[in-house]
Amino acid sequence: MSKKRKISLSEEELVQALRNREKIAAEALYDMYSASLYGVIFRIVNETSLAEDILQETFVKIWQSFSGYSPEKGRLFTWMVNIARNLSIDKVRSKDFRNQNKNQDIENTVNLIDEQNSTVYKPELLGVKDLVKTLRPEQRSILELVYFKGYTHVEVAEELGIPLGTVKTRLRMAIQELRKHFN
Amino acid sequence: MKDAKAYIETGILELYVLGDISHDEKLEVEAMAEQHPTVKAELREIERSIELFAAEHAMEPNEDLRDRILNGLLTNFADDNTFAPSHRSVAEEAKVVTMTPPQNNFYKYAFAACLALLIASTVVLYNLYNRLEETNTRMLALSAQSQQYSNTVSMKEEQLKVFRDTSYRVFNLQGQGKTPDAAMSVAWSPNHKKVIIDLDGLNLPANDAEHQYQLWAIVDGKPVDLGVFDAEADPKEFMKVMKSVDKPQAFAVTLEKRGGVPQPTMANLTVIRAI
Numbered sequence: 001m002s003k004k005r006k007i008s009l010s011e012e013e014l015v016q017a018l019r020n021r022e023k024i025a026a027e028a029l030y031d032m033y034s035a036s037l038y039g040v041i042f043r044i045v046n047e048t049s050l051a052e053d054i055l056q057e058t059f060v061k062i063w064q065s066f067s068g069y070s071p072e073k074g075r076l077f078t079w080m081v082n083i084a085r086n087l088s089i090d091k092v093r094s095k096d097f098r099n100q101n102k103n104q105d106i107e108n109t110v111n112l113i114d115e116q117n118s119t120v121y122k123p124e125l126l127g128v129k130d131l132v133k134t135l136r137p138e139q140r141s142i143l144e145l146v147y148f149k150g151y152t153h154v155e156v157a158e159e160l161g162i163p164l165g166t167v168k169t170r171l172r173m174a175i176q177e178l179r180k181h182f183n
Numbered sequence: 184m185k186d187a188k189a190y191i192e193t194g195i196l197e198l199y200v201l202g203d204i205s206h207d208e209k210l211e212v213e214a215m216a217e218q219h220p221t222v223k224a225e226l227r228e229i230e231r232s233i234e235l236f237a238a239e240h241a242m243e244p245n246e247d248l249r250d251r252i253l254n255g256l257l258t259n260f261a262d263d264n265t266f267a268p269s270h271r272s273v274a275e276e277a278k279v280v281t282m283t284p285p286q287n288n289f290y291k292y293a294f295a296a297c298l299a300l301l302i303a304s305t306v307v308l309y310n311l312y313n314r315l316e317e318t319n320t321r322m323l324a325l326s327a328q329s330q331q332y333s334n335t336v337s338m339k340e341e342q343l344k345v346f347r348d349t350s351y352r353v354f355n356l357q358g359q360g361k362t363p364d365a366a367m368s369v370a371w372s373p374n375h376k377k378v379i380i381d382l383d384g385l386n387l388p389a390n391d392a393e394h395q396y397q398l399w400a401i402v403d404g405k406p407v408d409l410g411v412f413d414a415e416a417d418p419k420e421f422m423k424v425m426k427s428v429d430k431p432q433a434f435a436v437t438l439e440k441r442g443g444v445p446q447p448t449m450a451n452l453t454v455i456r457a458i
Contacts, residue, residue, distance in 0.1 A: 026256045030249055035241035036234070042242055055244055056252045063256050073213060074200070075230040081237060082202035147236070152203050168194030175197050178232040 006031040011076055018066050026063065033077065034059075037084045043148035044088035054091060058084040089150035134181050139174035142167060187219040196222070200229045338421055345422070350374040356434055356454035362388055365454050369398070369434045378409055378425040378434075387414040387453060390438060397439045399447050400431035401457075407431075411443040433457040 007028040009017065014032070017025035037058060042051040061083050069079045135143065145151040145159065153167045160167070190196075198204045199212045216223040345351055350372040358365035365388065368381040380398065390396060390413060398409040409425040435455040437447040 023257060026253055030253060034249070034252075035243050036237040038244040039240040039242040040237055043240070048245075052244060052248055055248065056255060059252050059256060073216075074226065075234060077234040077237070078200055078230045081233070085202065143236075146201060146203065147233075148240075153198055168198065171197050172192075172194035175229055175232055178236050179228060182232055182235045 008032055012071075015069075015071055015076060018063075026059075029062065030059065033080060036077070037081060040081055040147070041084050041088045044085065044150050045092055050091065051088075054084070054087050057087050061087070085150060092150060135174055135177050139170055139177060142170045143174045146171060187215070187221050190215055190219075191222060191225050196226050196229055200226065200233055342421055345370055345379055348372060348375075351379075354434055354456045354458065356436060356456040359452045359455055360450075362453050367436065367454055369456070371428070371431065371434075373430075376427045376429050378428055379422050380412060380425060381422050382412070383421045385414060387436070389414050393441055394438055395441045395443065396436050396453065397443045397447065398425055399435045399437065400428040401433040401435065402428065402431055404432075406435070406447050408443060408445070409434075411439070411441075431458060 007024060008031065009024075009028045014025060014028055018029065034055065038051060038055050041054045041058070042048070045051050045054060058080070062080055069076065073079075141160070142156055145156050146153065151159065153164065153171065157164045157167045195204065195208065195212060199209065204212070212222075212226075216226055351370045352372070353368055353370045356367050356369060364386070366386045368384055370379045370381070371377070378398070378400070387396060395411040395413055397411045399406040400409050401407070407428060409428060410423075412423055412425075433455060435447065436453045437449070438451040438453055439448060
């Protein structure tokens with residue numbers, strides 16, 4: 001397979017093109033954000049085919065309800081990742097998924113192998129380890145629970161047995177550490 | 184109005200970015216961001232961090248997925264009236280895979296075809312069966328006929344053998360008493376001591392069910408029983424081999440009780456021939 005040329009636009013250009021419903025907007029949208037969104041979705045649902053379906057649903061929803069996005073309120077990615085997270089969390093919490101998961105050990109193993117074979121991790125993954133090291137364990141666990149397990153801060157508080165205020169502060173600290181790291 | 188810095192410190196902006204707040208809180212954050220540039224700037228920073236965090240955890244989805252998803256979007260896209268043509272030059276046209284409509288009808292047609300084939304086969308089989316039956320009947324008739332012919336032929340051969348065999352002597356027996364017109368032929372071979380009567384050329388008055396003709400040979404002046412026969416013989420029988428006799432002086436036929444009697448009833452003498 002020849003490597004496809006990826007299309008990249010500035011966020012403003014992309015938003016404009018999406019509003020005009022241009023074909024190139026769909027392509028750029030996919031090329032720029034599919035990996036980031038897929039990373040989030042996959043970590044929440046932890047199953048390749050389901051994650052692929054949700055990624056597709058996410059793009060359909062972005063495409064169809066794009067008029068609901070306003071740049072003044074936030075970045076495009078924030079809006080999109082919340083769509084992806086909500087779809088993923090809905091799926092994980094649905095009765096079907098939980099029942100399915102009870103007897104899926106073997107399939108999960110297959111998916112794991114599949115994942116190793118077909119999913120290309122970004123080289124920055126090495127950076128993630130460093131990143132994770134820069135966070136304190138309690139910050140990391142909160143970030144992981146919220147971001148990759150789809151917990152609400154209320155659920156995190158219950159899970160860890162700590163007050164809601166503490167959850168919020170730790171989350172804030174964790175994100176501040178991230179900001180330092182990225183700067 | 185809340186103090187911007189304290190508001191930021193509550194950590195609500197992070198929850199806003201993560202989409203983990205109530206509708207009222209959401210409106211509140213948006214109002215705050217509207218009023219306080221610092222809040223807005225903080226929000227953008229948090230968003231950027233989260234975005235970079237996600238980018239670091241990015242996973243490339245399967246390559247096939249790109250076409251699948253883009254086709255899905257662009258199919259809807261084509262239906263969409265608000266579709267606007269691209270103003271930009273697209274370096275590479277998106278690969279559009281023509282989606283063949285699902286072949287749901289295939290099994291329907293296949294089933295119908297199978298059914299039609301089954302019916303056709305049944306009709307053909309039924310016809311074949313009938314013809315086979317007919318052929319079997321005809322074959323039985325033919326084999327019976329051929330059996331009859333072969334019987335006839337073997338009988339004729341037997342007869343021919345008698346004619347060819349020079350040792351046979353043929354005697355024409357003459358009508359006597361009540362039946363002056365009666366006549367029949369008896370063949371006798373001194374070599375084989377065999378006696379054969381000709382049933383085909385027989386000319387005797389018909390006998391009834393209680394009576395039969397009996398052939399006698401006169402040996403040393405005494406009558407010797409050579410067996411019985413009917414005047415109206417089975418049409419298939421042309422001749423009949425009688426009991427053997429050595430040195431007969433005469434052949435005679437009397438009409439007797441069915442099955443024959445030990446001594447001839449001379450009153451019923453039909454034909455006779457002395458040798």
